[in-house]
Amino acid sequence: MVFDYYKFKVEIKDLQFTSDEGVVFPKTAIISYIADDQEVISVEQFGHITREEIYKKIEIGEALNLNHCYVKNFSLSIYRDNRNLDKNEYIKLKGFSARHSFFDSKSGTDFSFAEFEDGDLDFEYSHFAGSKVSFNSTIIRNGLVNFSNVFFRDGNLDFANCHFGEGEVHFKNSVIKNGVKDFQYAEFGTGLITFANTEFGSGEVSFINTHFNEGNVSFKVARFGEGKIDFRYAKFGFGDISFERTEFGDCKVDFRTVEFNDGRVNFNRAVFGNGDVNFEGAELRNGKFSFKRAILGSGDFNFELAEFDGVDVVFDRTDFGQGPVSFHQSKFRQLSLQSCHLDHYFDLRVARCEYMDLSDTIVRDIIDLKPYDFDIDISILNLAGMRLLGTIYIDWQNNRIKEMITRQTETSEAEKAEQFRVLKENFNQTGQYSDEDKSYVEFKRHEARSRLEKSLKKSKYNAIWYYPLYGFKWLVLDQAGLYP
Known part of the structure; x- marks a missing residue:
């Protein structure tokens, strides 16, 4: 099938055409696909059936087998108008x-x-091949x-209200050229919904208030051009949702107040162009939200007020591009930014998070964790391996820093010590000397505990002199407050 051509030419011949299913048409439509240099790229043949022949089949309730047919100017609006039917009357x-x-129509x-x-x-x-294609308010029964x-x-x-x-x-694998793609208020039934490897072209794409219901949904490896991509208020049912390796063009991507429901949501290796990306108020009740190794362009990344209470949200190794990032007042079970480059302002003043992982990150700007007008409830904060070139705004008492770090079970004493050292240098820079x-x-x-552990690992006999030495230092330096 030819997807890329400049124009096409149709010739109707008085030659009998027999489809692969054995259906015979008295005439043949020969379609030539022509490149912009006027060279014929390809030629295909179809059975020719007129619009009125199709309308008559509709009237008598005959099955419509249009496989391998050339159909010109098909329109149910014209069908209703010619038969004095109400413009919104459903046609079975x-x-x-x-x-x-091959559907051909200059008017759609x-x-x-x-x-x-x-x-x-x-x-x-x-x-x-013609202009606009409309399935607006269509009802498609089971199958x-x-x-x-x-x-x-x-x-x-x-496909609005479909x-x-x-x-x-x-x-899957469809190509939609430049224009407006409207799926607003569409309602899907139970079963797989796939736009995998679909080429959406440029132009606004709207899934506002679309209900996907039960079943997996895939936009894997789909490609969007320029123009707003809008999923606001969309509702997903139980099932996995994949935008893995999806390419978003230079445009605003809007997932505000989307209800992802229950399942795994996958944006791994997705590529975003220049433009704001917004997940404000999105909700996922159970499952996992994975955004690993994604690439963002310039623009704001807004993940504020998200309701992911029982969910692990993973952004490991994501490139956040050029622009501020905000998780303000969101709720997570786990938020992981492991191995990310945090080059711009990051608002991590979340409402609740059991485990926040900032390990192996490189910070070049501001990380804001300092409570202002609400309490920040983070049980565990992991800063192991962080290279801090910027500044962390955080408060020892209000953030309960000691508890957040000492609760870590997967880090060693040496790693905990290094995290406190990083914070010590940070507080010196921000003037928080206490x-x-x-x-x-x-x-x-x-x-000190790390040195004790290392000594005991070398030989259990080291306990004979290292325990007394450790106890002496603990008493003289720690309890007496004489650390140099």
Whole structure:
């Protein structure tokens, strides 16, 4: 199937055409695909059926097998108008299939307010060559809905208010050229929904208030061009959601107040262009949210007020690009930024987090952890291996720093000592000299324990003299407050 051409030419011949299923058409449509240098790229043949022939089949309730057909100017709006029907009256389409067909219309192909009866609906390998394609307010009953490998040449696609029944919905490997893609208020039934490897082109893409219901949803390796990508208020059911290796163009990406429900959400290795990325108020009740090794461009990254109470959220090795990052007042079970470069302002003043992992990070700007107008509830904070070139705004008492670090079970005494040393240097820079002293004492305590542990690991007989030495230092230096 040809996806890239400059124009096409249609010739209708009085030659009988027989489809792969044995359906005979009295005429043949020969379509030539032409490049911009006027060279013919490819030629395909289709059975020719007129619009009025299709309308008559609809009227008598006959099954519509349009596989391998050339269809020109099909429009249910015109069908209603010609028959004096209400413009929003549903038209029942029985046994509809248009696999490997070619729809051609300068005014748009219109399936709005169609009602497809139970059974599979198949448009695979079809070609919509005219202007806008509309399935607005269409009802698709139970069965597989297949738009895989379809070419939408115009790119203006309307599935707003479309209702899908029970069964899988496939848009896999399809190419949608530049234009507005509207899935607002669409409702999908139970089953896999896949836009994997779909090319969306440039233009606004809207899934506002879309309900995906039960089943896995995949946008894996999909590609979006320029134009806002909007999933605001979308609701997902029980199942896994994948945007793995998805490419978002230079545009605003909006997942505000999305309900991810229960399951695994995967944005691993996704690539975002220049533009704001917004997950404000998003919710995931159970599962895991994975954003590993993603790449962001310039723009704000907003993860504020997110409700991920029982969820591990992982951003390990993500490149946050050029712009501020905020997790202000969000709730997590675990938030991991392990091995990230934190080159710009990071607001980590979360409302609640059992475990925050900033290990192996490089900080070049400001990390804000200092409570202001609400309590910050972080049980464990891991700063092991952090290279601090910037500043951490944090408070010893209000953040309960000692408890956050000493509760760590996976780090050694040496690693805990190093974290307190980093904080000691940080407090010196911010002028919090009392907090600096407290950090220094904890640093020396854990350093002493680390040396004791290393000595005992070398030989158990070292306990004979290292325990008395450790006890002496603890009494004279620690308890007497004489650390140099």
